Amino acid sequence: MDCQEVDELAGAYALGALPDDSLMALRDHLASCQRHPQIAALLVVARSLSVAAPEREPPPRLKARIMEAIRQELGSAEGVEEAPPEPPPLSWLRRRSRPRLAYALAAALAIAVLGLLSWNIYLQVSPGGGPHTLVRAFTDGGAATGRIIYLSDEKIAMITADGLAPLPADKTYQVWAITRNMPASIGLFNASQSGQAAAIIQVDLSEAQVVAITIEPSAGSPQPTTQPVLKARI
Amino acid sequence: MERLYDRLGRQAFGLAYRILGDAPSAEDVVQEAFLTLWRQADRLDPARGRVTSFLMTLVHHRAVDVLRARRGQMARQAPLDPAAVEQQGADVPDKVAQLLARDQVRMALASLPEEQRKPLEMAYFEGLTHIEIAKALGIPLGTVKSRLRLGLDKMRSTLGVRI
Numbered sequence: 600m601d602c603q604e605v606d607e608l609a610g611a612y613a614l615g616a617l618p619d620d621s622l623m624a625l626r627d628h629l630a631s632c633q634r635h636p637q638i639a640a641l642l643v644v645a646r647s648l649s650v651a652a653p654e655r656e657p658p659p660r661l662k663a664r665i666m667e668a669i670r671q672e673l674g675s676a677e678g679v680e681e682a683p684p685e686p687p688p689l690s691w692l693r694r695r696s697r698p699r700l701a702y703a704l705a706a707a708l709a710i711a712v713l714g715l716l717s718w719n720i721y722l723q724v725s726p727g728g729g730p731h732t733l734v735r736a737f738t739d740g741g742a743a744t745g746r747i748i749y750l751s752d753e754k755i756a757m758i759t760a761d762g763l764a765p766l767p768a769d770k771t772y773q774v775w776a777i778t779r780n781m782p783a784s785i786g787l788f789n790a791s792q793s794g795q796a797a798a799i800i801q802v803d804l805s806e807a808q809v810v811a812i813t814i815e816p817s818a819g820s821p822q823p824t825t826q827p828v829l830k831a832r833i
Numbered sequence: 834m835e836r837l838y839d840r841l842g843r844q845a846f847g848l849a850y851r852i853l854g855d856a857p858s859a860e861d862v863v864q865e866a867f868l869t870l871w872r873q874a875d876r877l878d879p880a881r882g883r884v885t886s887f888l889m890t891l892v893h894h895r896a897v898d899v900l901r902a903r904r905g906q907m908a909r910q911a912p913l914d915p916a917a918v919e920q921q922g923a924d925v926p927d928k929v930a931q932l933l934a935r936d937q938v939r940m941a942l943a944s945l946p947e948e949q950r951k952p953l954e955m956a957y958f959e960g961l962t963h964i965e966i967a968k969a970l971g972i973p974l975g976t977v978k979s980r981l982r983l984g985l986d987k988m989r990s991t992l993g994v995r996i
Contacts, residue, residue, distance in 0.1 A: 606982075607975075607978050607979070607982070608963075608978060609982055609985075610978065610979075610980075610981030610982030610983070610984065610985045610986075611956065611962075611963040611977075611978055611981050611982075613985055614953065614956040614957050614981060614985070615893070615894070615897065615956065615957070615960070616956035616957075616961065616962050616963045616966065616981065617962065617963065618962045618964060640989050641982075641985045641986070641989065643989075644985050644988050644989045644992060645957065645985060646886050646889065646890060647938050647988075647992065648938065648942070648953075648957045648958075649844075649848050649886075649889035649890075649892070649893055650844065650848075650889075650935040650938050651935065651938050651939050651942050652847045652848040652850075652851035652852075652958070653847050653851065654843040654844050654846075654847040655843060655846050655847040655850045655851075655859075656843055656846070657842050657843065657845075657846035657856075657859075657860065657863065658856065658860065661842070661846070661860050661863060661864065662835070662838055662839075662842065664860070664864055665834070665838060665863075665864050665867045665868065666834070666835060666838075668864065668868055669834060669868070669871055672868075672871075672872075
């Protein structure tokens, strides 16, 4: 497919009206050609059509169904957690002090993601974040990158990271809140084989200056024993 | 998720219903879209506020697949690839969010000449390919291609979307 054909098909493409073969050919072309910036604008316009449909009140049971389905998925994630040595695809936080808290953490996860998403919408109105949400990127990570989102009202920190080295079974990632140079453990987590991790931690970070992640023996350490692999100023 | 549903549920259900025309199918589609969003929450970039458009894209894509299956057509082989979709839009901020003034979008659509609006609606809300639109309207394929393009371009200028 050449540039002229791509331009001719741009409207149909943006509207999702291309048959598979043309769609594939056009995507191939776009992957290696920078000469079609206008397609981005057409996609934006085409997507805006979603709001041209009249709003409609869904039956009340739909909300219940969706929340129930999410609860079930969270439940099965816990099941994986209970069955070592197979690592869960996304390892949820394990808390040393209260290991039976999986259910509460699942609930916290739901709240945190809800917070994250609502805040996401909030951002559309107010770039720069809301007064009760703090977002910081982790640094010092080398290949690893990550972000901490802290919802101060809910006292929930959500950590996501990418590019972490998968650890042997006798090691874990440990998260520290550092207040006036005093580190306090706030949780442990593992990374998936592909180096991703997500952890939800219920913690008050209002006094903390830094959140850092170190590699520790699998039971966790009372104090950090290695240099941080990721660090964020709060 | 609950608050997100409260905020976007009506819009998502409205779109699914507009495409499918019946409540039970629309419910299934909306549920699936919210679950997909939930599973991919960590992939969304909060700084770009893409949740709304991503959710609506999911609803639209899934609803069209259901519609096509109903018509006895093969579902699309080409999967929805949010990365590819986003890639094309990566250099512009997500203007969909700013366009959520739905009256503006409806007016922009309504202001198109019938010959442009009709094929555009058939593509987006009925999930027809440009070949099917050409057959249904009895006009040449090349004409459909250019009317789809012209219609979107005109809406773009009405809505003030710029690169």
